[in-house]
Amino acid sequence: MIGIVVPAHDEQALIGRALRALKIAAAHEDLGAEEVRILVVLDACRDATEAVVHALGIDCLAIEARNVGIARAAGAQALIQRGARWLAFTDADSTVAPCWLARQLALRSEAVCGVVEVDDWSGYSSEERRAYEAGYLDAEGHRHIHGANLGVCSNAYQRAGGFPPLTSREDVALVHRLVAQGARIAWTNTVRVLTSARRAGRAPEGFASFMQGLCVSPQTS
Template sequence: MLGIVIPAHNEEKLLPACLRASRLAAQHPGLKGEQVGVVVVLDRCTDGSELIAREYGASTVFIDARNVGMARAAGASVLLEKGARWLSFTDADSRVATDWLVAQLALKAEAVCGVVTVDDWGEHDAATRAAFYRSYVNSDGHRHVHGANLGVSAQAYLRTGGFPPIACSEDVALVDMLIATDTTIAWSAAPRVTTSARRASRARGGFGDTLATAADRK
């Protein structure tokens, strides 16, 4: 089976679109009927995220950490216990492409780092958008790491020890460990994910702060 891990902290507004997209990816004919498990890790949620996850048929895990590294690790553990051979990670404010899982697996690598597209720049000015894209490589061979678009085989994940319990840059830390353990990584633009550019970022040091840094450089 394959697994999708989605950490969430009070994401009732954006989680439905995320889960709809994940469900479509899980039903792609290119997977030839292989089972896909979706786990939403509810990290200190006080809104309706749990109900939404259950409405969409996702499994749920509860933690009280406000720590995305711990959240991703908790979701991965559940799926590994169920026998997942491949783990795909995205975020609750993101929407994966219909062929997202198929594209990851087609690369025949032990891990896949994909790119992201921003869905709405409405909270930012044109100069910030331009500054971001001047430094962003949206093609194969990029070196971007996004927790919203990351895949890894179960064997490679376990070899690294998994996500460290850190509140930001947990995705970069995992990829660094994958590199250190000689994991074959595909740096590809084929697996596509659309993500939010909201200013009210859920994780300090995450994508929202990356955009803020781009704004400082404009």
């Protein structure tokens, strides 16, 4: 069985689109009809996120941690207990490609670090977009780490000790542990996710924080 974990804190506006994309990826023919379970970890939600999840027929787990590391770890542990051999992680404001899961497994690695693509640049200046694109390597062999686009086999995940209870950069900490253990990691841009360009995110040092901090130094003559 393949497990997908989606942490969510007050994501009623975006999570429906994310989950519909995951359902398409879970039905990809290259998975050979292997069971795929999607689990949304509702972390201190006070809006209608849970109602959206239930309406789509997807399982959820409620916690009150307000901590993305704890949320991802709780989801991973629940799925491992249900028999998941592979764990895939994304975010409630992100939309995976139809081949997202199939491509992760086809790489035959112990972990897969994919890339993200901003879904909408409206609201940003052309200078901000250029600054982002100049610093982002969308190519094979990149070294970006995104909780919105991460896969790992359950055995390697457990050997690495899982996600630490961090409010940000829990994904980076996990991958660094995997690297230290010599895990086979695919750093690929063939596993892709569209993600929100919102400036106000949920993790204090997450992708939205990075987008908020985009700036271009004044040009000098």
